[in-house]
Amino acid sequence: xxxxxxNPRYLITVTxxxxxxxxxxxxxxxxxxxxxxxxxxxxxxxxxxxxxxxxDKGDVPEGYxxxxxxxxxxxxxxxxxxxxxxxxxxxxxxxxxxxxxxQYFGPGTRLTVT
Amino acid sequence: QKEVxxxxxxxxxxxxxxxxxxxxxxxxxxxxFMWYRQYSRKGPELLMYTYSSGNKEDGRFTAQVDKSxxxxxxFIRDSQPSDSATYLCAILETSYDKVIFGPGTSxxxxx
Numbered sequence: 001x002x003x004x005x006x007n008p009r010y011l012i013t014v015t016x017x018x019x020x021x022x023x024x025x026x027x028x029x030x031x032x033x034x035x036x037x038x039x040x041x042x043x044x045x046x047x048x049x050x051x052x053x054x055x056d057k058g059d060v061p062e063g064y065x066x067x068x069x070x071x072x073x074x075x076x077x078x079x080x081x082x083x084x085x086x087x088x089x090x091x092x093x094x095x096x097x098x099x100x101x102x103q104y105f106g107p108g109t110r111l112t113v114t
Numbered sequence: 115q116k117e118v119x120x121x122x123x124x125x126x127x128x129x130x131x132x133x134x135x136x137x138x139x140x141x142x143x144x145x146x147f148m149w150y151r152q153y154s155r156k157g158p159e160l161l162m163y164t165y166s167s168g169n170k171e172d173g174r175f176t177a178q179v180d181k182s183x184x185x186x187x188x189f190i191r192d193s194q195p196s197d198s199a200t201y202l203c204a205i206l207e208t209s210y211d212k213v214i215f216g217p218g219t220s221x222x223x224x225x
Contacts, residue, residue: 004157031211040122042217043158043202050211058212090157100213101146101206105157 002027004106006091012112013081021076021109023091031094032074033058033103034066036087043090048100049074081113117141120203120216129225133190137203137216140184144214146206147179149188152218153199161188161201193223 004025013019025032033048035058045058049068063085065077074093078085088110092103120137127133135149146165150158164170167181178187186203203216 033213035215040217042120043204043215045212045214048211056211059214092157100211101148101163101204102160103158103213105159107157108155 002104004091004093004104006089006106006109008109009107010110012114014114015082016080019078019081019111021078021089021091021111023074023076023106024072025074025091025093025104026072027093027095027104028071029093029104030071030096031100031103032068033092033094033100034064034074034076035090035092036060036085037090037108038087046076046089081111083113085111086113087111117214118203118205118216120219122217122219124220124222126222126224127193129193129195129223131193131223133188133193133197133221133223135188135190135201135203135219135221137186138184139186139205141205141207142181142184143207143209144205145208147177147186148204148206148213149175149177149186150202150204150215151199152202158202195223195225198222 034046035043047066049055091106094100148163149161152158162177174191176189200218202218
């Protein structure tokens with residue numbers, strides 16, 4: 001089944017404790033992206049990647065890191081999480097960068113930072 | 115001014131009604147216009163996308179783009195309770211490969 005998977009689905013952590021949220025897609029997509037979704041603010045793009053070893057900042061990159069060492073994986077790293085990073089996070093992929101209008105989303109990761 | 119604006123609702127309609135969902139955008143350089151549907155506790159899923167001004171139809175759904183007014187719409191005919199979800203408009207800025215989402219409109223279709 002073609003899909004985007006994220007792990008973990010739910011995470012509660014404390015301020016400052018480094019964490020990684022994994023994202024994997026099995027569709028051989030070139031484009032991958034991370035979003036956060038907050039009430040009233042909608043989906044905001046954190047980082048995106050056009051292909052392996054190519055990443056770019058989205059609208060809200062502060063406090064996040066990403067890497068794209070393999071085509072299928074695009075982990076999101078929070079080096080020192082803070083309470084304002086409590087949010088619902090989505091990973092998405094698309095066939096190509098110019099085809100990013102056709103994104104497939106993962107199920108989401110709900111992160112709480114206390 | 116936000117780049118993409120959307121009335122958050124909530125919008126409640128009886129089953130069988132025609133639903134109109136709307137967004138406005140600010141940057142005339144935007145080229146691709148999308149509508150995503152998001153059920154509670156799920157990731158968004160693509161409903162439709164359009165590249166130019168005009169209408170695009172897919173079953174009960176019609177997407178409409180008016181580039182001169184910077185206005186995009188989604189019409190749902192014969193609405194069903196299964197259409198109850200949040201609808202997100204989105205725009206692809208191809209020069210930067212960035213997708214910008216509206217905040218979403220929550221729709222409830224009452225049986």
